[in-house]
Structures are given as C-alpha cells and as structure tokens.
Amino acid sequence: MALNTIKTLGELKANNYVSKSIKDELRDNLIHKLKNNIQTFEGIFGYEHTVLPQLEQAILSKHNINLLGLRGQAKTRIARQLVNLLDEYIPVVEGSEINDDPLKPISRFAKDLIEKQQDDTPISWLHRSERFAEKLATPDVTVADLIGDIDPIKAANLKLSYADHRVIHFGMIPRANRCIFVINELPDLQARIQVALFNILQEGDVQIRGFNLRLPLDLQFVFTANPEDYTNRGSIVTPLKDRIGSQILTHYPKDIEIAKKITAQEANLSDFKKQNIKVPELAKTLLEQISIEARHSNYVDAKSGVSARLSISAFENMMSAAERRALVNGDDKTCLRLSDFNAIIPAITGKVELVYEGEEQGAEFVANELIESAIKVLYTEYFPEIKKLEKEDEKQSYDDVLAWFMKNDDIQFYEDDSNAEYESALSKIKPLKQMLDEYVTDYEKDEQFFWMEFILWGLSVFKKLDRNQVDTKLNFGDSFGSFIKGL
Numbered sequence: 001m002a003l004n005t006i007k008t009l010g011e012l013k014a015n016n017y018v019s020k021s022i023k024d025e026l027r028d029n030l031i032h033k034l035k036n037n038i039q040t041f042e043g044i045f046g047y048e049h050t051v052l053p054q055l056e057q058a059i060l061s062k063h064n065i066n067l068l069g070l071r072g073q074a075k076t077r078i079a080r081q082l083v084n085l086l087d088e089y090i091p092v093v094e095g096s097e098i099n100d101d102p103l104k105p106i107s108r109f110a111k112d113l114i115e116k117q118q119d120d121t122p123i124s125w126l127h128r129s130e131r132f133a134e135k136l137a138t139p140d141v142t143v144a145d146l147i148g149d150i151d152p153i154k155a156a157n158l159k160l161s162y163a164d165h166r167v168i169h170f171g172m173i174p175r176a177n178r179c180i181f182v183i184n185e186l187p188d189l190q191a192r193i194q195v196a197l198f199n200i201l202q203e204g205d206v207q208i209r210g211f212n213l214r215l216p217l218d219l220q221f222v223f224t225a226n227p228e229d230y231t232n233r234g235s236i237v238t239p240l241k242d243r244i245g246s247q248i249l250t251h252y253p254k255d256i257e258i259a260k261k262i263t264a265q266e267a268n269l270s271d272f273k274k275q276n277i278k279v280p281e282l283a284k285t286l287l288e289q290i291s292i293e294a295r296h297s298n299y300v301d302a303k304s305g306v307s308a309r310l311s312i313s314a315f316e317n318m319m320s321a322a323e324r325r326a327l328v329n330g331d332d333k334t335c336l337r338l339s340d341f342n343a344i345i346p347a348i349t350g351k352v353e354l355v356y357e358g359e360e361q362g363a364e365f366v367a368n369e370l371i372e373s374a375i376k377v378l379y380t381e382y383f384p385e386i387k388k389l390e391k392e393d394e395k396q397s398y399d400d401v402l403a404w405f406m407k408n409d410d411i412q413f414y415e416d417d418s419n420a421e422y423e424s425a426l427s428k429i430k431p432l433k434q435m436l437d438e439y440v441t442d443y444e445k446d447e448q449f450f451w452m453e454f455i456l457w458g459l460s461v462f463k464k465l466d467r468n469q470v471d472t473k474l475n476f477g478d479s480f481g482s483f484i485k486g487l
Contacts (some may be wrong), residue, residue: 051251131178201244273322
C-alpha cells in the first residue's frame with residue numbers, strides 16, 4: 001500500500017508510520033546518496049571539493065546554514081536543491097495552517113481536531129516540492145510577515161476575544177513548518193526583525209503579541225548573504241550569527257573550463273542559435289576571460305563581485321548578434337565573429353559596479369577595456385608575446401602581417417556583412433592565414449576566420465595595428481599610415 005493513499009490517522013498508525021524531523025530527513029537521505037554514490041546536487045559546477053563537502057557536513061550535523069558569498073555564486077540554486085533530499089511525501093493534518101504532523105500535532109486546531117475525531121482524523125500528503133518557502137529580506141519586512149500577528153477581522157467574524165489563540169494569523173515561518181525556509185540577503189533584514197528569529201533558531205518556538213505560546217516548529221533554515229552588505233547596507237546581528245550552525249563561503253569558478261560549463265548550462269538559446277551558429281572554443285574562452293578581467297580590474301568594485309550572470313547575459317547577446325546578422329543576410333548558418341563581442345557591452349555595463357575611476361572613464365570605456373585585456377591575455381597564449389622593446393633586425397611573428405598593411409589599403413567590414421563579404425575581406429590578408437597555421441594547428445576549418453580576426457584584434461590591442469570603429473563599421477590599418485592620413 002502506497003503511504004500517500006492513506007486518508008486517516010488510524011490508517012497511518014496501522015502502517016507503523018514513524019515521524020522524522022526535517023533535519024533527520026535531510027540527514028538520512030543524504031547518507032543514502034553518499035553510500036550509493038548518487039550525485040547530491042546537480043548543475044553545480046566548481047564546488048565539488050569546496051562548498052558541497054562543507055554543505056554535506058552541515059546537513060549531517062543537522063545545522064541551519066548561512067551561504068555567504070558575492071553575487072552570482074549559486075547560493076539560491078543550492079538552497080532550492082535541498083528539497084531533493086526530503087522524503088517524497090509527508091502526512092499533515094488536513095486543514096492545518098502549519099502542516100501539523102498527525103502523530104505530533106502542535107497547533108490548537110490540530111490538537112482539537114484529533115481529540116474530537118481520534119483515528120478518523122483526516123490527513124493529506126505534502127509533496128517535497130511544496131516544502132520550500134523563500135523570502136527576500138527587504139526593509140519593509142515586518143515581524144508580522146515572518147512570525148505572525150493578531151487578526152482583528154478573524155476575531156470579529158468568529159466573535160473571539162483577543163486573548164483567544166484562534167485570533168492569531170500565522171506568518172510565513174510558522175506556515176513553513178516541516179519545510180525548508182530560505183531568507184535571501186539576510187543582512188538587509190532590519191536588526192529588530194533578526195532578533196525575532198532568535199527563539200525560532202535556538203528553541204524552535206515562536207512568540208506572537210504577548211501570547212504564552214509554544215510552537216515547537218520543525219524547520220530547516222538556509223540564509224544567503226553577501227559580505228559586501230556587512231558594511232554597506234546592513235549586518236547580521238552577532239547573536240543571530242551565533243545561532244546559525246554553519247557558515248559556508250561560496251566562490252567564483254576557479255578555472256575557465258568550469259566557467260564555460262556554467263555559461264553553457266544557464267544560457268537561454270533558441271533552437272536556431274544552437275543549430276545554425278558555430279561557436280569557436282576560443283570565443284567561449286575569451287568570454288569567460290572577460291569576466292576574470294572584470295574581477296581584477298581597477299575600474300570595477302571588487303567587493304561587489306562580478307556575477308556569473310555577466311558571462312551568461314553576454315553570451316546570449318553575442319549569439320543574438322550573430323543570429324540577427326544571419327537573418328538580415330539570409331544566411332542559413334554563420335560562425336561567431338570577434339566583432340560580435342561588441343554586442344556584449346550592454347551586458348557588461350549592466351552587471352559591474354564601478355569605482356570612482358571607472359565612473360570617471362565611463363561604463364562603455366571600461367567594457368571595451370575589459371574586452372581588450374582579455375584579448376591580450378589569450379593572444380600571448382597562442383602567439384609569441386609582443387615585446388614593448390624590439391631589436392631592429394629581430395624577426396617577429398607578425399612582421400608579414402604588418403608589411404601587408406603597409407603595402408595595401410585598410411581592411412574594412414561591417415558587423416552585418418554576409419559570410420561571403422566577411423570572409424572575402426579577411427582572405428585578402430594572405431599572411432594572416434600563414435601566421436595562424438604556423439602557431440595554431442588544432443583549430444577547426446570553419447573557425448578559421450574567427451582566428452584570423454582574433455589575430456587582427458590582438459595586434460591592435462598591442463598597438464601594432466590601428467583599429468577604428470564607427471557604429472557598425474570596423475577598420476583595420478597600418479598604425480603609421482593611419483597617423484599620416486589623420487585617422
């Protein structure tokens with residue numbers, strides 16, 4: 001007999017159902033997964049040897065948890081996945097506002113109902129997907145919202161005295177009894193509201209408007225917080241921190257390969273983009289390098305962090321630029337171009353917090369600086385480093401490319417050029433292909449022109465070539481020749 005088909009308290013007892021606290025549920029189900037080598041958290045990359053082991057230890061210790069980290073570090077995603085460690089169904093007294101356990105009722109409603117109906121007390125079953133409550137801490141949150149308050153309308157309708165327990169309207173936390181309750185951005189919660197959580201965390205009971213009320217709530221608390229908030233907008237009061245069992249520090253991806261996995265998983269791409277736009281591996285690496293540069297930039301506020309959402313939004317914008325170009329030109333397929341990286345500037349400017357120097361320079365300038373910094377880093381990984389001081393007779397890897405530009409006109413193309421026009425413009429520069437083949441041997445054939453454009457951008461950020469852009473028109477030329485022409 002499936003447990004969730006049981007309809008009365010008597011049937012539940014007859015099946016020898018044993019109640020467990022939510023922390024025991026989490027612990028027992030985690031133990032089962034660990035023993036059977038079943039993945040506990042899915043889609044969480046880069047935390048396998050840092051955050052997740054600490055999280056599992058906290059669950060085994062039956063702790064309330066605070067996930068502390070900068071923006072975009074999967075704190076909320078982790079908290080939401082904890083429901084997968086709950087039992088599939090639990091019984092509740094039917095009609096209970098606070099998910100009363102039929103075998104251990106705590107509310108006046110449930111106790112009175114069981115006393116009256118005994119084994120005929122009706123029960124219902126709560127699925128684990130419904131056992132998750134979340135509240136964003138905002139300045140307008142009140143104790144009544146979280147804990148509860150007297151409901152004068154209920155008192156009037158039922159003709160009850162304010163001294164009667166039945167006039168209480170329970171807040172979010174009691175209503176989440178036997179559930180996971182998440183408070184996001186805990187430091188933003190006013191100190192007096194944080195104080196109201198003390199008893200719930202330590203003793204598991206609530207206090208509402210002077211009622212002598214003990215409700216031994218059964219909750220798994222998960223808090224999230226940004227260390228920046230400790231000084232800028234608020235703080236976690238010390239006694240509350242003392243009552244949180246484990247504080248776990250999250251972090252950004254420690255290498256580019258992990259960052260690429262996260263972006264690929266989270267990016268929202270249409271079928272056209274997935275099937276018709278070729279994305280060179282170098283483009284993916286360059287995109288993640290931009291986020292890394294942002295996290296180390298003197299223009300960006302390091303305390304605020306640079307969310308993984310920057311790479312995700314930037315990737316979506318970049319793919320949309322390629323999709324738009326293909327649609328405009330009627331091309332069935334296209335390959336991402338380095339000039340498509342201009343489309344990520346709106347994603348960068350909206351995701352980074354600038355320090356004073358960055359504000360002075362302007363968000364768009366900083367975005368372009370980050371792109372160029374990333375190109376510099378990756379260029380030297382594939383091609384010989386460009387030295388600031390070169391010996392007069394020393395042969396350089398890019399000499400033939402520069403010589404071509406000294407003898408020929410500038411190369412121009414528009415971001416909306418068709419595949420044929422774009423490839424024709426780059427194919428004119430014969431030394432580009434020769435330089436590419438000399439230093440990079442494992443690129444895919446249909447990525448050739450992305451690599452060729454990458455070389456041009458690399459030489460331009462190292463000031464060996466001149467690059468100018470006006471709206472969607474991109475121009476590469478000899479630096480000295482451009483100076484003579486007044487460009």
